[in-house]
Amino acid sequence: MSQLFISYLNLITTQKIKWNDVFAVLLHPLMQPETGLFELQIYYRGAGKIYFDKTDEYLLQFPEIKEKIEKIIFSDSETDIFSTIFSFLKKFARSENRELTIVTEKLLSLVKNLQNYYSLLEIEPQKTTLKKDLLFILQKAEIHPKKHEFGIEIMGFLDTLDLQPEKLFLLGLNEGSFPISKPTNPFLNPLPNYSWFISMQLLLRWNALGNKVKYFAAERDVDGTSLQISTLLENFHKSEENLSDLEYQSLRNFLKKYYGKKILNFPYHKQIIRHNALLDESISEFSGKTEKIESNKLFFSSSSFDKLLQCPMKYWFAEILKIKQIDYDEDKENRRILGNILHKSLEKFGKAGGFRKLREDFSSACLLLEEKLRESFDEYKINPDENLLLKNLYKIYRNNLHKENSANLLVRLLKWNLEKFSDFKDAFFEQKFGMKNETADNWDFPEIGDDKIKLLFRGIIDKIFIFPENQIIATDYKTGKFDFKEIIEKTNSQFVIYLLALQKHFSNFKIKIAVEQIKSLRKAENGLSTFLEIREDTLFVPSGKTFIEIPLSELKEHFLNVAEKIIAGNFGVASKELRRKVCEYCEYKSICRKDSQF
Template identity: 25%
Template sequence: MVPNPFNLLPLIYTLEVKENPIEVNITLQYPITKIPLNQFLKNLIRAQKEREEKFYPTQVYLKILKHPYFLALEFEGGISFQKIIKEIEDELRKIGYLKITLDEVEDLVPKYRDYLEKIHKIFFRNWENIKTPFELSENLKNILNFFEPLFEKLKDEDSWHSILLRNYIHVLETKIFPIFEEETYLKDKSFSGSFLLEILEYLLKEEKIPFIGDPLKGLQIMGFLETRLLSFKKVIILDVNEGFLPPAPSFNPFLTDEIKIYLGIPIFRNELWVYYFERLIKSAEEVHLFYIFVEKSKTQEFREPSRFIQKLKWELEKEEKKPNEKLIPLYFEILPEKEGIPKTKEIKQSLLDLIKTTEISRYFLETYLRCGMKFYFRYLLKLKEETKIGLRSFDIGNFIHEFFENIFKELEGKEVLMENVYKEDEVLEKLENLWLSYKFERKMDALSHFLSKKIAVETIRKYFNYLIDKERAGKIKSTKILGVERSLKLLTECNLFDPSYEEFKNFKVLFSGRTDFLIKRKEGITKYLILDFKSNPDIKPYSGKEKIDKMFSFSLPDKFDNLALYEVADIFGSDLSGFQPRFYYYLFYQQKEKFITENDKEFVVINAGFITPSDFKNPEKFVFNLSKRGEWAKIYDYFKNRFKNLLEWILNHIIISDKFYLPADDNVCKYCEYKAPCKNYRHLLE
């Protein structure tokens, strides 16, 4: 007996792999909700329910077209639909719209328009304006006809998928189609499309697939209702858990308890199930009850034995009998978590070649400091995250960068006052035009779009007013724009380990960065500022006296293991927010003669930091907040003579260390795009 019908297929597969397979007869009816074709039809209904006029939710649209039945199709000329959907998905992910029209999809891949028009008609357009039950039935039949060549192939296979498909189509033809075609209360009447879809969705949830077999042979797999009036020598009941036996009551929106009372229909709760259970076990010579007990788990919900078992124990105790109980433990081996992915000599050589031929950016170095395995997936295997549909994490940041570039790029090389630059109407008009070009209204829901735009406008206004107020107070005398989106590159010699010769050699390495805003600002003294725009108002460049002292006193580790890597990463802060401004500071300082016009005797301040316009109180945050010239001299000496050693150590760790190490803090993994392959390496693969 299988009270939970969803366990039917796992049970059958288990019986099939036994050394001595036994003959099985199934009378248990299987719910159609898990059948692939049923899930496909439910997604079609969902697409219509979530459609707004002609706009379909992109994710649901893709889910329909990426169904295995579609991917198995081939059109005339040997064109694979898998190829078509790949191109469609690439285009949809590129534009990132949350909702899309069918015409827009056809315009994205015009060479496949003929195929798409046919598919869109059968699976989408025909469903948009259904008014009669007969139309709905015809639409379902059109879908079956479309997939008929594929279904004919599947029906010939001797597999459970084929058996379930044949029986599912039989249910559609004998139980669902007649409701929409023959029932007098529906026939030839007009209804709203949403009402008809609600009925179809309910039927697709409630119907079950029957199996046909020989009840006199082999092992009988049954549900409780099939055991009525039968007696057995040996009964095995699975899933004797609360919630399955007795089952949790289902809610019927068409026939609620109140309606049943009004109509005089009896309401049965557990009485029938008590009767079925007691009658079954008392009519059998031998009974085996199985249940799962889960007391506490992060991955499973609490499971307890059925109340029927508790009652049975109590009744046996009254008769001074005791059930024969046996605990069946689950044996599984937990593989030890690995420290990281091992590096072979060939991999180490590839890493050296990569460093010699690649522009070493702050992302390159930060990725390695944050997680060696992520570095492996991104820079060695070249794996890329699937582009997200909707607003991506970097979209707002890119918008802010481009906006300020549009404002200040034409002012490069000029000395300005922000009061003269900021003409509010002109600036807000540029913001509006740029906002429209990013199509944010198609990438966010209406409320998020409204709030985001309001915040963007207020953020820009507040930041410019902050600068203007400082100018009016005499704290900023003038600003010279040295660069917007300015590239900073430094080709320098580094002493790196060569795995081929197993010794250190000098190699040319190109360090590269791109600073958002490079300015010369006259305050009490002249300052050269290397600034990067950040959309997160809470980000800080890991500044403060303690952090600076830690940077000066830090000695590079002798080893190249995981602990040494964590130690080096820690000097830039737990989130590595201090690395970028220091890295850009180094690139600027090593070629400062290109930018600084003052002579060596004239004191100037060089600083780096973040501009966070959405932080209205303090939008500019700097790495170094010093007041004495002697303190600045120590900073300049550090970036002139010592910071390169730190970069060399990181590059050598990439080459020398035995593994691509996991991060010290698992929170880094929370939103990582490589979570799936990483999990396999960490726990599963030998």
């Protein structure tokens, strides 16, 4: 309840309401969230929309939820913020759950006390100060345990000093736990013999209670490690009473009994079926299996296919189960929005003739790009001056753009475009291909395959320049890291897919692809890369000062082999995918089976 109340305070006191604040309240279990709310959360997280907008078209599809949100956020009848808070808390004050009622009554009491304090001092409650004061009070508040008619009260050793119990069971009287550890404070000198003195006081108190007290000391830890009884209990006599016939054994030691042996009980249990299959060597250590896919056609974006190339299990989590992280990663979200804004700004700039204008007037081109950047900020409802973090994130793209300052990454991008691509005769920006629901300016699916399986790809190429003598150069903007080595290792399909799309649309053209990196001002993290190109169905991939030649047929064959696993329902973690780079930054490593030890 306390966490719900804090989330509610954040919601009603913020100047600009975020969807995260809304969902923190409405999706709390005490609010009994309905199914539509989860759909809303999935949509807004996927769409990258951060701020609440009651006129949003998608929200209007859920009128009941919209009304519920507005009742919580906007109070029509009660303008006093204290009345609004009281109204919210009173919903939980008469709950069947006694613990919830106790906590709610305590919160109501704290808010009432603060209201009286404000009234006495004639302070007009402001949202920011009210939130600060309430959070400060909550940190100091305590709810003392009340005596119940049933149950066992659990407490620490020190809490028993002045206790008058009917029965007292003392657990964990082992070395390391008792005598109790010495309190440590780096700013105070330790008390001499504190742990022994206080522990002897406790022991004398317990002895005085006589038969009301039972002493327990474990012989083994949960992992089977042998434990030592406390030194202070050396003169006690161990009870001969046999509490259990159970063998002292850890869970791991218990499971070791079945190592290398089949388990014939529970033949329909999934884990046991897998265990027996591993012993038969009918599956590999890291393989998994799901239902087969009936269709022999598979549709992929380059990003989803990259997940499949890197690790089929990662693809299963992300694209089939669509598992998303519960914790909101603000930095990751800000970087994603940054990429979207820069792509949108350069698309607008290109379609407005900005790259042609570079030839005539570089200053005018910089002013045009600055204008398109502002438009993109407005479109995404981002204020880059809202706080220092956002200001710092965007400064290398905003500061002195109109002054042609070379410390601005977009100015650098325009300069290398003027130097390398000024003689283009035609251009395409954010060119879509393979998009099912798009009709205008959408190219056909590039595809590879045979009678068994067909792979159809979709994507968006950031920029395509057409030059005289049937030459094409396509580029991709990168605000993150990229290494052509990923193509050589066959874990990146993006540029191969782009080449297939360009080949299908422009036959008999010489095609090259490059990366325009605008990550930071560091030398290795901005600039135009060496060109990746295709000649007579052979891919020439930059590697240092040379090129690695890879037959296009070899890459296609590899893509098909990996995709055949999907048709068969295999989503395993193969040993090939266990390379450090792929696993180290994987968002699913905490739930991946590759580290399991059964």
